[in-house]
Amino acid sequence: MSKVVIFGVKDFAELAHYYLTTDTDHEVVAFCVDRQYLPESGQFHGLPVHAFEDIEQTFPPAEYQFFAPMSPSNINLARAKVYDAIKAKGYTCISYVSSRATVCHNVIGENCFILEDNTLQPFTTIGNNVVMWSGNHIGHHGSIADHVFFTSHVVLSGHCTVEPYCFFGVNATIRDGLTLAEGSFIAMAAAVMKKTEAWGVYRGNPATKAEISSKDLKY
Structure with a gap:
């Protein structure tokens, strides 16, 4: 079992939370988005939403993993950019x-x-x-x-x-x-x-x- 941070707060993130919660042993601990998209409530599905820019300060890569199941906008280039940014911070991503x-x-x-x-x-x-x-x-x-x-x-x-x-x-x-x-x-x-x-x-x-x-x- 891994402790997982999900990137996003839209449909794909909501679906990822559902599948990981009901069909795996992983524990979803938080969501994150780029700082400019942080929701006013600071929460999504009862979990905290953090700014991606400094996510490693709260959830260090040695202890947490990531999942970023994003939509295919701009012929998947946006998905690739987020994935590469997550890897650059030193995280392992689950599948x-x-x-x-x-x-x-x-x-x-x-x-x-x-x-x-x-x-x-x-x-x-x-x-x-x-x-x-x-x-x-x-x-x-x-x-x-x-x-x-x-x-x-x-x-x-x-x-x-x-x-x-x-x-x-x-x-x-x-x-x-x-x-x-x-x-x-x-x-x-x-x-x-x-x-x-x-x-x-x-x-x-x-x-x-x-x-x-x-x-x-x-x-």
Whole structure:
């Protein structure tokens, strides 16, 4: 069991608190946000909210761990920035893997948030700071890099390589053996049949590249 500080005070933080409290032995001891976003009450779910800038003074890295399950805004770059800031302070981050997910001795990195009904087939590795919302199928012999976000009911077939910062919309389907280049944005219900280009946006069935960079998306 670890004593855990959760980054954030919005929906993802609230969900993290629920899952850690009901489905793990971890003890959530506090929340934190950047100082400018501190709530007037100073509390969230009955726990104190501290400023991230000096969090280590109250919760030293040798005694506490972190969890930062943030939304994928700005093609996951904001999530990566927070994760890197936490690591720079010397913290270890926990990962949450639902007791109702199917895993097959997969290597899973830090600060991953893997919810119920995900299936991870054997010999696929998961990097750091990866979010998998509920109900995804992750095929065998694949590699998923850092800062990737799966929404729900994505099918990633076997032998796929997913590079950092990729985003997968609901019901997206990826054929086997493909490489999804850095920052690829796979839209809802897209069926990807060919490898993607870095920071490309892919829509449709079969998916085609849109004339926009994923870095320009606002969501």
